[in-house]
Amino acid sequence: MNPMVTRLEGEAPEIQVSLDILKRGAYVAPIIIAVCAVFAGMNGAFSALYGIAIVLVNFLFAAGLVAFTARISLGLMMGAVLFGYLVRLGLIFLAVILVRDASWISLTALGLTIIVTHLGLLVWEMRFVAASLAFPGLKPRK
Amino acid sequence: MEAFVHIAAAAGLTGDEAKAASAAGSAGFAYGLAAIGPGIGIGYLVGKSVEAMARQPEAAGMVRTTMFLGIAFTEALALIGFVVFILIGL
Numbered sequence: 001m002n003p004m005v006t007r008l009e010g011e012a013p014e015i016q017v018s019l020d021i022l023k024r025g026a027y028v029a030p031i032i033i034a035v036c037a038v039f040a041g042m043n044g045a046f047s048a049l050y051g052i053a054i055v056l057v058n059f060l061f062a063a064g065l066v067a068f069t070a071r072i073s074l075g076l077m078m079g080a081v082l083f084g085y086l087v088r089l090g091l092i093f094l095a096v097i098l099v100r101d102a103s104w105i106s107l108t109a110l111g112l113t114i115i116v117t118h119l120g121l122l123v124w125e126m127r128f129v130a131a132s133l134a135f136p137g138l139k140p141r142k
Numbered sequence: 143m144e145a146f147v148h149i150a151a152a153a154g155l156t157g158d159e160a161k162a163a164s165a166a167g168s169a170g171f172a173y174g175l176a177a178i179g180p181g182i183g184i185g186y187l188v189g190k191s192v193e194a195m196a197r198q199p200e201a202a203g204m205v206r207t208t209m210f211l212g213i214a215f216t217e218a219l220a221l222i223g224f225v226v227f228i229l230i231g232l
Contacts, residue, residue, distance in 0.1 A: 006196050013203050014210040059214065066210060074192045081188045081213065082181075089177060089220060096228055111225035118221055122214050129207055 004075040012067035017129065018059045021121050025056045032117060036109040044109040051113030054095055055121070058088055169231025176223020183216040 029052050036044035062084060069080040092114075099105050155163055191209040195202045 002196065006199065008195065008199070008202050008206070011203070013207040017207060017210055062213065062217075063210065066206070070206070074195055078188050078192050082185055085181060085184050085213075085217065085220075088217075089224070092221075092224065096224075100228075107228050111229050114221055115218070115225050118214070119218050122211065122218070126211055129211060 004073055006074050007072060008070040008074070012063070012070065014063035014066045017125060018063035020128070021059050021125050022056055024121055024124055025052060025117065028117070028120065032113055036106075036113060040106040040109045043104050043106040046104040047106040047109040048113045050095075050099065050105075051110045052117050054092055055114055055117045058092065058118075059121075061088060061091075166231040169227045172230075173223050173227035176226070177220045180216045180220040183219075184213055187212045187216060 029049070032052060033045050033048045036048035038044075040047070062081075065080050065084045066077060069077040096107075096110065100107065149164075149167075153163075187209065191205050191212075194205050198205075
């Protein structure tokens with residue numbers, strides 16, 4: 001089949017995955033904020049909150065882009081993912097540049113929160129996705 | 143790094159200013175380099191996924207899920223580069 005005209009209809013698994021990640025992000029956010037508050041005070045807590053918001057919005061934006069363009073064509077999806085990568089990096093850059101001189105920001109807490117939250121949530125989600133791909137009928141424990 | 147020091151000196155900056163400018167320049171350069179690898183990785187990953195979905199549309203759901211997670215993992219490399227950039231050069 002020609003990928004330029006093939007389109008995927010039906011449920012979008014990316015949206016499901018990213019909503020799952022959003023839910024798990026809401027669970028772990030208080031812990032991350034508390035840890036940053038201990039090490040960097042209130043500035044750390046606000047920075048952690050901002051970092052978590054950046055990561056979660058980034059996931060939702062990426063999933064929305066894939067889900068929307070896959071309904072049109074696979075070729076468009078590929079282009080959108082590649083340009084979306086650049087656009088999302090630019091938006092994250094902009095989001096950090098805008099607050100870098102704010103009185104409440106701690107760049108160390110913000111940076112570490114972005115990495116830890118992004119990787120931690122992904123690994124957590126992958127555990128469930130891997131189980132459901134290997135055993136499609138299995139509903140993993142929450 | 144040396145090049146940035148020379149450019150800063152040519153621009154008439156003092157010692158500390160030149161140091162800060164060269165750190166910022168090097169960090170930006172490193173961030174640019176760090177974004178290239180994930181870009182190539184995501185291109186390859188999505189290309190192969192599209193190929194798989196076009197060949198077997200009935201497996202598209204599984205491929206899309208794996209592809210999305212793969213994109214996010216690859217992007218983590220660029221985010222690490224970005225965080226190093228904001229910690230060193232911003």
